[in-house]
Amino acid sequence: NRPVVCILGRPNVGKSTLFNVLTRSKISITEDTPGVTRDRIYAKATWLDHEFALIDTGGLDPSSDEAFMPEIMAQAEVAVENAQIILFVVDGKEGLTTVDREVAAYIRKSGKEALLVVNKMDAKESEDHRYDFYELGLGEPYTISAEQSRGIGDLLDATVASF
Ligand code: GDP
Ligand code: MG
Numbered sequence: 001n002r003p004v005v006c007i008l009g010r011p012n013v014g015k016s017t018l019f020n021v022l023t024r025s026k027i028s029i030t031e032d033t034p035g036v037t038r039d040r041i042y043a044k045a046t047w048l049d050h051e052f053a054l055i056d057t058g059g060l061d062p063s064s065d066e067a068f069m070p071e072i073m074a075q076a077e078v079a080v081e082n083a084q085i086i087l088f089v090v091d092g093k094e095g096l097t098t099v100d101r102e103v104a105a106y107i108r109k110s111g112k113e114a115l116l117v118v119n120k121m122d123a124k125e126s127e128d129h130r131y132d133f134y135e136l137g138l139g140e141p142y143t144i145s146a147e148q149s150r151g152i153g154d155l156l157d158a159t160v161a162s163f
C-alpha cells in the first residue's frame with residue numbers, strides 16, 4: 001500500500017496552492033479522483049522512487065461557528081487517521097495564530113509524524129515571523145513559497161524520507 005501524505009492547516013495558509021504545485025509539475029500524477037467539493041483533493045503521486053497519495057483538506061478551525069466546520073473536521077480526521085505523515089502548513093506572512101496552536105495540539109494528539117511547513121516566505125512580512133513557529137514544538141520548519149514553487153524539493157525529500 002502506498003503511503004498517504006495529508007496536507008493540514010487552518011484556512012487560507014496555502015494548503016490548496018501547495019497541493020496544486022505538488023501535483024502540477026514537481027511530481028507526476030498518475031491518477032486522481034474528484035473530492036466532494038469542486039476542488040480536487042486526492043492525487044496519486046511520485047517523487048524520486050517513491051509513490052504516495054497526497055490529500056488536501058479543508059481549513060481547520062476548531063472554534064469556528066462556520067456551518068460546515070464539523071464536516072470539514074470529520075473529513076480531516078479520517079485523512080489524518082489514514083496518513084503516514086502530515087504536512088502541517090502555517091502562514092509565515094501572518095505569523096503564528098491561536099488556531100495554529102490548536103491544530104498543532106490536534107496533530108500531537110494524533111501521534112502522527114508531521115512536518116511543519118511555513119508557507120508564503122516570498123512575502124516581506126514573513127521574515128519577521130520566521131522564528132515564531134518553533135514554539136509549536138514540531139521541530140525545524142520547512143520554509144516554502146507555494147506560489148513561487150520555492151522550497152518544494154527539500155520538503156518532498158523530507159516527506160519521502162519518512163516512509
Ligand atoms: P488554503 O485555504 O489553505 O487551501 O489556502 P489557498 O491555497 O486557497 O490560498 C489562500 C491564499 O493564500 C490565496 O490568496 C493564495 O494566493 C495565497 N497564497 C498561497 N500560497 C502563497 C505563497 O506562497 N505566497 C503568497 N504570498 N501567497 C500565497
Ligand atoms: Mg484549500
